Amino acid sequence: xxxxxxxxxxxxxxxxxxxxxxxxxxxxxxxxxxxxxxxxxxxxxxxxxxxxxxxxxxxxxxxxxxxxxxxxxxxxxxxxxxxxxxxxxxxxxxxxxxxxxxxxxxxxxxxxxxxxxxxxxxxxxxxxxxxxxxxxxxxxxxxxxxxxxxxxxxxxxxxxxxxxxxxxxxxxxxxxxxxxxxxxxxxxxxxxxxxxxxxxxxxxxxxxxxxxxxxxxxxxxxxxxxxxxxxxxxxxxxxxxxxxxxxxxxxxxxxxxxxxxxxxxxxxxxxxxxxxxxxxxxxxxxxxxxxxxxxxxxxxxxxxxxxxxxxxxxxxxxxxxxxxxxxxxxxxxxxxxxxxxxxxxxxxxxxxxxxxxxxxxxxxxxxxxxxxxxxxxxxxxxxxxxxxxxxxxxxxxxxxxxxxxxxxxxxxxxxxxxxxxxxxxxxxxxxxxxxxxxxxxxxxxxxxxxxxxxxxxxxxxxxxxxxxxxxxxxxxxxxxxxxxxxxxxxxxxxxxxxxxxxxxxxxxxxxxxxxxxxxxxxxxxxxxxxxxx
Amino acid sequence: xxxxxxxxxxxxxxxxxxxxxxxxxxxxxxxxxxxxxxxxxxxxxxxxxxxxxxxxxxxxxxxxxxxxxxxxxxxxxxxxxxxxxxxxxxxxxxxxxxxxxxxxxxxxxxxxxxxxxxxxxxxxxxxxxxxxxxxxxxxxxxxxxxxxxxxxxxxxxxxxxxxxxxxxxxxxxxxxxxxxxxxxxxxxxxxxxxxxxxxxxxxxxxxxxxxxxxxxxxxxxxxxxxxxxxxxxxxxxxxxxxxxxxxxxxxxxxxxxxxxxxxxxxxxxxxxxxxxxxxxxxxxxxxxxxxxxxxxxxxxxxxxxxxxxxxxxxxxxxxxxxxxxxxxxxxxxxxxxxxxxxxxxxxxxxxxxxxxxxxxxxxxxxxxxxxxxxxxxxxxxxxxxxxxxxxxxxxxxxxxxxxxxxxxxxxxxxxxxxxxxxxxxxxxxxxxxxxxxxxxxxxxxx
Numbered sequence: 014x015x016x017x018x019x020x021x022x023x024x025x026x027x028x029x030x031x032x033x034x035x036x037x038x039x040x041x042x043x044x045x046x047x048x049x050x051x052x053x054x055x056x057x058x059x060x061x062x063x064x065x066x067x068x069x070x071x072x073x074x075x076x077x078x079x080x081x082x083x084x085x086x087x088x089x090x091x092x093x094x095x096x097x098x099x100x101x102x103x104x105x106x107x108x109x110x111x112x113x114x115x116x117x118x119x120x121x122x123x124x125x126x127x128x129x130x131x132x133x134x135x136x137x138x139x140x141x142x143x144x145x146x147x148x149x150x151x152x153x154x155x156x157x158x159x160x161x162x163x164x165x166x167x168x169x170x171x172x173x174x175x176x177x178x179x180x181x182x183x184x185x186x187x188x189x190x191x192x193x194x195x196x197x198x199x200x201x202x203x204x205x206x207x208x209x210x211x212x213x214x215x216x217x218x219x220x221x222x223x224x225x226x227x228x229x230x231x232x233x234x235x236x237x238x239x240x241x242x243x244x245x246x247x248x249x250x251x252x253x254x255x256x257x258x259x260x261x262x263x264x265x266x267x268x269x270x271x272x273x274x275x276x277x278x279x280x281x282x283x284x285x286x287x288x289x290x291x292x293x294x295x296x297x298x299x300x301x302x303x304x305x306x307x308x309x310x311x312x313x314x315x316x317x318x319x320x321x322x323x324x325x326x327x328x329x330x331x332x333x334x335x336x337x338x339x340x341x342x343x344x345x346x347x348x349x350x351x352x353x354x355x356x357x358x359x360x361x362x363x364x365x366x367x368x369x370x371x372x373x374x375x376x377x378x379x380x381x382x383x384x385x386x387x388x389x390x391x392x393x394x395x396x397x398x399x400x401x402x403x404x405x406x407x408x409x410x411x412x413x414x415x416x417x418x419x420x421x422x423x424x425x426x427x428x429x430x431x432x433x434x435x436x437x438x439x440x441x442x443x444x445x446x447x448x449x450x451x452x453x454x455x456x457x458x459x460x461x462x463x464x465x466x467x468x469x470x471x472x473x474x475x476x477x478x479x480x481x482x483x484x485x486x487x488x489x490x491x492x493x494x495x496x497x498x499x500x501x502x503x504x505x506x507x508x509x510x511x512x513x514x515x516x517x518x519x520x521x522x523x524x525x526x527x528x529x530x531x532x533x534x535x536x537x538x539x540x541x542x543x544x545x546x
Numbered sequence: 547x548x549x550x551x552x553x554x555x556x557x558x559x560x561x562x563x564x565x566x567x568x569x570x571x572x573x574x575x576x577x578x579x580x581x582x583x584x585x586x587x588x589x590x591x592x593x594x595x596x597x598x599x600x601x602x603x604x605x606x607x608x609x610x611x612x613x614x615x616x617x618x619x620x621x622x623x624x625x626x627x628x629x630x631x632x633x634x635x636x637x638x639x640x641x642x643x644x645x646x647x648x649x650x651x652x653x654x655x656x657x658x659x660x661x662x663x664x665x666x667x668x669x670x671x672x673x674x675x676x677x678x679x680x681x682x683x684x685x686x687x688x689x690x691x692x693x694x695x696x697x698x699x700x701x702x703x704x705x706x707x708x709x710x711x712x713x714x715x716x717x718x719x720x721x722x723x724x725x726x727x728x729x730x731x732x733x734x735x736x737x738x739x740x741x742x743x744x745x746x747x748x749x750x751x752x753x754x755x756x757x758x759x760x761x762x763x764x765x766x767x768x769x770x771x772x773x774x775x776x777x778x779x780x781x782x783x784x785x786x787x788x789x790x791x792x793x794x795x796x797x798x799x800x801x802x803x804x805x806x807x808x809x810x811x812x813x814x815x816x817x818x819x820x821x822x823x824x825x826x827x828x829x830x831x832x833x834x835x836x837x838x839x840x841x842x843x844x845x846x847x848x849x850x851x852x853x854x855x856x857x858x859x860x861x862x863x864x865x866x867x868x869x870x871x872x873x874x875x876x877x878x879x880x881x882x883x884x885x886x887x888x889x890x891x892x893x894x895x896x897x898x899x900x901x902x903x904x905x906x907x908x909x910x911x912x913x914x915x916x917x918x919x920x921x922x923x924x925x926x927x928x929x930x931x932x933x934x935x936x937x938x939x940x941x942x943x944x945x946x947x948x949x950x951x952x953x954x955x956x957x958x959x960x961x962x963x964x965x966x967x968x969x970x971x972x973x974x975x976x977x978x979x980x981x982x983x984x985x986x987x988x989x990x991x992x
Contacts, residue, residue, distance in 0.1 A: 227585070318864065339866030348864070356864040359857045370854065371865040374847040382846050403583050405591035413590045 014075055014091055014172040014204055015040050016061075021070035023056050030056035032228040033070070038173065040202040043195060045219030045236070047210065047248055049445040053228040054208050058175050061206075062094045063087040074173075093166025094175040099158050103151035108133040110150055111165045133164065140167055141197040155303075156187035163194065174198060175206045180214055184303050185473060185505035192218045210248075210446075212241040213474070224248050249446045257453045260461070262481035264293035268433050268465035269315070274324035276310045284310045288324070288491045290484070292434070292465040297456065298494055299468040299480030301504050307489035308469045309351065312438050315467070316348045317341040329433040342371050347427035351438035351469070353416075357423040360412030364404050365393035367411045368426050400425035401451065417448030424452055428459055435459055438469045453479060473508075477501055485513075622919060624970050625963030626931075630670070633956045637669045637948055638662035669948045676941020677934035683941070685823040689895060691933025693718070695832045696887030697911025698918060698925040699839050700756070700880040704770070705920040706843055707876035708856035713759060713774025714884040715908025716781035721752035721885025722892045723785050726899045727794070729807035729892065740810040745831065745889050752885015753878045755781065760877025764870035770877065778908070786901045794899060804899035813894035828890035833926075835886060840922040842879065852876055884908055906954075910936075913957050916964045932957065 016038040023031040030053045038044045048054045059065045061072060063081035071078050074090055081087045087094075101110050108130040109116075117125045133146040142160050150158060159179060166174050176195070180188040195205055195218055207219055215222050216236045224232045224247045232247045245253045269292040276285040285307045292298045302308055313319035315326060317338035326333040331344055342348065350356035358367045369378045369389050377388040393407035402421045404414055411419060420440070427435065437456060441449040456479060460466050470476050476483060477497070484493035485507040492513050503516045638644050644665055647658035677687050697714040704711040725748030732740060759777060762768040788794050790802040797805075813826040843849040854862040855872045862869055887907065896903060914932050918924030939953025963970050 337866070337868075338863065339868075342866045350864055352860075355858070355860045357861060359854050359861050361857045362854070366850070370861065373850045373854075373865070373867075379847045382848065383841075384845055384847060384850060401583075403586040403590065405587050409590060415586055415590065418586065418590070 014038075014202070016173055016204065017071075017073040018057070018061065019071040019073060021057065021060055021067045021072075023053075023060055023065055023067050029228050031060065031067070034225070034228070034230055036223055036230065038204045038206060039221075040204060041199050042220045043199055043205045043207055043218055045215040045222035046206055046208045046225060047212070047215055047222050047244060048225035049210060049248055052225045052248075054225055055177065056228075057225070058094065058177060058206065058208065061087065062092060062175065088169050088171070091170060091172035092175065093163075093169060093171030093173070095159065095162040095166065095177065095179060097178045097181060099162055101150050101158060101161060104149065106130075106147050106149055107144055107153070107161050107164075108146035110161055111136075111146075111168050115169065133168070136164060136168055140164070140194075142167075142194050155182045155305075156184075156190065159183070159191065160194070163198075167198075171203070173204045173206065175208070177208045178210075179207070180209060180211065182304065184509045185501070186509050188214070211474075212244050212248075215244065216241065226250055245446055251447070253446050254450055257457065257478045259457050259479070262296040262460065264296040264481070265463070267291055267293050268329050269467065270325070270327045271315070272325045274311070274314065274326060275322045276307075276314045276319060277322045278310075283322070283489055285314065285489045288489075290491060290494070292467055294433075294463045294465050295460055296481040297460050297466040297468055297479050298482045298484065299470060299476040300484050300486050300491070301473055301476045301508055302471065302486035303508050304471050306486045308438070308471075308486050311486070312348075312351070312436055312467075312469055316346060316436055339371075343375070345431065345433040347430070347432040347435040347464075349420075349423055349427050349435075349437040349440045351442065353420055353423055353443070358411045358419060361410055363408045364397065364402065364411055364414070364422060365390050365407040367422055368393045368396055368407075370426065372430070396425040396429055399429070400455075415445070416443045417445040420444045420452065421448055424455060428455060432464055434465045434467065436467045436469070439471065440468070441470075441472070441475060473501060473504060477504070619919070619924075621970050622917060622964060624974050625960055626917070628963050628970060628973060629956045629959035632959055633952055634666040634670070636952065636955060637666050640948070641665035665946075665948075669942050669946045669952075672942040672945040672948075673935070673938035673953075675938075676945075677938035679941075681820070682822045683937065685817075685825040686937045687930065687934045688825045688829050689933075690937050691930045692829045692832045692894070693887035693891050693907045694910055694914050694933050694936075695836060695926050695929030696883050696890060697908050698914030698929045699836060699911075699922070700752075700882075700884035700887065700908070701911045701915035702918060702920050702922065702925045703839060703843060703852075703880040703883065704876045705915055706849075706856050707852045707872055708859065709763070709770050709873060709876055711756070711759075711774055711877065711880050712771050712912065713756065713777050713881070713908075714887075714911040715904055715906070716774065716778035717752040717755045717881040717884035718888040718891075718908040718911075719781040719785050719904050720755035720881075720888065721748035722888025722903060723788065723899065724748055724751035725885075725889035726804060726807060726892045729811035730805040730898075732811075733808055735808075735810055737810040737814075740808065741813065741893065744807075744811040744893055745886065748885045748889025748892075749882045750885070752888060753882035756881015756884070757874060757878040760874040760881075763877070764873045782902070782904070785899070789899050789901055796898075802901050807893055807897045811893055812897060813890070824895065826894045828894035831886065831890060835883065836922060836926050839879070839883070843922055848872075848875060884911065887911075910957065913961055916961060 016036075018034060018036040021031050021034040021036075022029070032053075034053075034057055036044075036057075046054050046057070056065065060067045061081070063083045063086050066082065072081060073079070079086070079090055081090065081092075084094075102113065105113070108126070109124075111133050112129040117128055119125050130146040133144075137144045137146070142164055144157060144160050144164065150161060153161070159182070163174065179191060183191060195207070199205055207215070209215060219236050222234045222236055222239070222244065223230050224234065224244065226248060227250075231250070234244060234247070269290065271288060271290040274285055274288040274290075275283055278284050288311065290298070300308055300311070310319055314321050315333065317333060317336055317340070321334045324334075328341070328344070328346055333341055336344075354360065359370065362370070365386075366389070369392065372378055373384070374382075378385055378392065390407055396402065397404060397407060400421050402414070402425060403418045411422060414422065420443075424440065435456075440452050440456065444452065453475075456466060456468065460481075468476065468479055477499070480497055482494035482496055483499055483504060484491050484495070485504060486492075487508065487510050492507055495513075495517070499517075506516050507513055638661075641661065644658060644661040647654075647661045651658050675683070677683055697718055700714040700717060701711050725744045728744040728747040729740075732743070735743070755777065759768070759770045759773040762773050763770045786802065789804055794804040796803055813828040813831075815824065815826045816829065817823045817825065841849075843852060851862065851867045851872050852875070854865065854867060855869045859869045862872075888904070891903065891907065892899060910932060914928045915925050917928035917931065918926070935953050935956065939950050942948045942952070943950040
């Protein structure tokens with residue numbers, strides 16, 4: 014389908030989310046929409062999908078201007094959307110989810126399950142997206158659930174599919190499968206709008222890329238011509254550095270010692286098991302892995318947020334098991350939590366209050382049970398300057414800051430005190446490129462100060478850019494750590510559960526002997542059945 | 547530390563020449579770093595202006611200004627106005643002359659409107675005169691406001707910790723019972739000992755009665771709304787039983803009414819030479835307690851924890867705070883305030899315990915705290931306002947025959963309007979630019 018957005022403007026109180034956006038999507042095209050968080054990508058797509066009404070502008074589909082008041086109108090117009098967070102009923106089967114809302118019924122409103130199942134099977138076959146129509150959605154891996162979402166759009170005869178950050182939850186291999194599916198989808202003149210802030214993916218799949226910055230289209234690029242650097246500069250609005258400058262690590266004595274760690278969920282099923290890990294001062298050990306493989310409970314156990322079922326954990330010789338979270342933090346552990354909004358800060362507290370959130374009753378910020386606002390504000394002014402937190406004042410509520418600056422606030426709080434161990438979970442999630450650049454350089458600076466750094470990230474690029482050693486978490490177990498450099502393909506395959514011996518070759522079976530990684534990534538890639546993008 | 551992140555020019559991209567060529571087109575739209583920083587700060591300032599939040603450290607003046615200009619307070623006041631308007635309709639339609647005039651509305655519409663206007667204006671005028679129309683009326687307003695301020699604080703403190711204390715009524719009863727018991731069973735003590743002792747007994751009893759739902763919530767997760775409602779029933783029924791036992795009951799009476807509190811345990815009147823003015827020193831106690839609570843909630847480290855737990859319990863936990871302990875503290879302190887309210891009524895006004903002596907003062911505390919938006923100063927102000935409404939309501943009934951229940955109806959309507967701020971905004975077409983839509987705008991940009 015041919016889609017044209019003409020002069021779309023959408024205002025929220027105090028913000029212009031979209032400012033006269035023009036966008037043309039040709040039939041059969043994969044149109045990449047690139048932009049930082051808060052650039053207005055999701056708003057624009059919500060306007061197109063009928064969730065928001067534009068204040069100004071027109072939506073023209075195949076030459077006809079249309080009024081889209083709700084998602085029903087958009088679906089009727091042939092627009093389908095796969096949201097970042099899936100809109101599926103977990104206890105329903107694949108077929109039930111797909112036909113939900115447009116289901117066929119027999120007499121007395123009984124659902125025609127057999128017909129639904131058969132139709133879905135045919136659709137899956139035809140579109141090259143194999144899926145078992147009778148499987149329960151909650152039992153499917155995330156990649157397949159996403160496939161169900163795409164099939165749902167296809168079942169409603171979508172001719173334009175909007176994919177909102179579709180790769181965020183996928184392994185690199187699953188992402189490649191998704192790209193194949195996208196290519197298959199566009200063969201019959203159907204179009205795709207692909208939203209992502211990952212430059213590499215745009216270059217891999219998009220036919221044309223529009224870059225959105227602060228609500229405006231600032232450029233359209235051909236992915237075959239534009240380099241990642243160009244796109245990044247365009248997206249951020251200034252030259253950015255994509256690579257991390259990092260001198261070789263000079264690790265000294267050991268800080269974090271984990272032996273035989275086991276963490277269980279509420280019903281006693283292990284979510285982390287047999288985990289050994291050692292991190293020394295002056296090195297960054299990164300844990301890669303698809304989310305949900307035990308990274309979150311691991312970090313929670315190491316930082317005293319969760320009970321340890323078995324094993325020992327010491328930080329600079331101090332026993333962690335049995336200590337309170339407060340003791341662990343005060344004794345010298347910094348923690349940048351993965352969910353900033355939930356665990357990192359209190360949005361309604363001021364910047365100054367958030368900067369002492371974990372030191373609220375310590376001198377000099379409190380004396381005899383009374384908060385010392387003079388000291389708190391002076392501390393805040395110092396950190397706001399030192400960590401380049403962009404805020405009108407230290408009294409501004411933290412929730413008003415942009416995502417990147419909120420994260421800088423958390424980083425400042427955790428980095429500014431003297432610590433032995435720094436645990437950073439997804440430190441750049443939902444953060445703009447400019448802030449990512451800064452947080453990365455701070456992580457390296459902290460390492461060079463002699464702090465042991467544990468980085469947990471599902472962004473493989475980030476892991477490989479920062480880590481001195483890389484470990485992979487899969488189904489609650491840790492593989493590695495392996496010395497860097499290590500090929501991206503190898504880590505990617507271990508994230509999907511491949512045996513490290515097979516991936517890295519016989520010479521590199523044991524973590525202690527992986528001093529020489531495969532020089533030529535191609536040898537490691539050789540055994541992979543699917544060619545990497 | 548900040549110096550090492552300055553981008554060192556534009557490093558050649560991975561695809562050298564190609565990048566240079568594209569770089570020129572991109573250059574037109576590139577901003578410099580300072581410009582970007584300024585834009586980010588401006589955007590944050592705009593969002594902050596919308597949210598109108600004030601920090602813990604804000605001075606009285608800043609709080610006052612924020613209270614006057616914040617949309618939240620405007621919405622609260624409009625909720626009050628909306629409740630009065632609906633109250634006006636109720637007065638009008640319950641008036642016989644108005645209903646008669648409505649019978650021939652189309653023949654003489656003026657009659658109906660005139661009758662309605664007369665009914666409403668005379669009722670509300672009586673309400674106003676009855677509450678602030680003279681020294682006696684003002685005295686009564688403050689007498690009624692004293693326990694309301696305290697039960698308001700009993701709801702407001704837990705509210706700041708994210709808890710909804712419906713149990714102020716029961717805590718009020720517990721406080722009043724023990725204060726009364728100490729007040730009449732100990733004799734021969736000087737007032738300097740007896741009165742503080744009885745008051746502290748009320749605080750302790752109320753605090754203990756608030757501690758129960760707090761510890762239940764912290765240890766077992768029992769929802770405080772459910773447990774405090776049930777504890778209210780227990781307190782009301784057990785107090786009724788106790789008052790009829792020989793421990794409490796006056797020996798010369800058979801009906802359930804307790805012995806009288808000794809003179810040494812009664813709050814002295816503030817203006818003893820004017821017999822009509824019942825306002826007494828318990829008002830000063832309420833003010834002092836409000837100041838202590840203000841320090842606790844807005845200035846102390848415990849208050850920092852309390853607010854953090856109330857606004858984001860996970861972040862509080864992640865920062866090393868103990869939400870369980872904070873919940874218990876908030877409920878205990880809240881209960882103690884309600885207990886003090888019970889003591890103030892028994893020791894300052896009624897001087898003996900009767901069945902149902904709480905008379906819904908604990909429940910009115912919910913209205914007071916919500917009208918005060920959980921702020922300490924706001925709660926004190928709201929306590930006086932609701933006190934005036936209740937006292938004025940009595941005068942309204944006496945003078946115009948409008949039922950006293952109307953004051954309660956207005957109070958209930960206030961809660962409804964405050965609970966549904968969207969409704970008030972829709973009625974008055976206020977640009978919805980406070981918290982709720984701020985979130986939408988933030989989420990929308992992502």
